[in-house]
Amino acid sequence: MKNLSHLIQGYLGNQPQDKECVSWVDFESKMEEEINEHFKDEIYLHSEMDFIEQALNNYWNMAHYRLENHPLGDIERKHLEFQLQKSKQILERMNRL
Numbered sequence: 001m002k003n004l005s006h007l008i009q010g011y012l013g014n015q016p017q018d019k020e021c022v023s024w025v026d027f028e029s030k031m032e033e034e035i036n037e038h039f040k041d042e043i044y045l046h047s048e049m050d051f052i053e054q055a056l057n058n059y060w061n062m063a064h065y066r067l068e069n070h071p072l073g074d075i076e077r078k079h080l081e082f083q084l085q086k087s088k089q090i091l092e093r094m095n096r097l
Helices: 002-009 024-069 074-093
Strands: none
Touching: 002 024, 024 074
């Protein structure tokens, strides 16, 4: 929602001509269109979050399985442990765990 507040702040204190509008009606319509466009982007991103979550879970599970069930060298083990840690951090930031 941070981008939305920046979008609205860009309109506060401005005149129609500041946003290349002829009248206040055009000014308000332009602001409304930009706000609606913002929410379309937010809704689209939200619908893609399930796919991203599944991909991260798969990434974590693959690393966990390989760490538990395969003989590994030090470098590969370190890489897979980092993969576990990073995917878990991202899922936690997404509030999905």
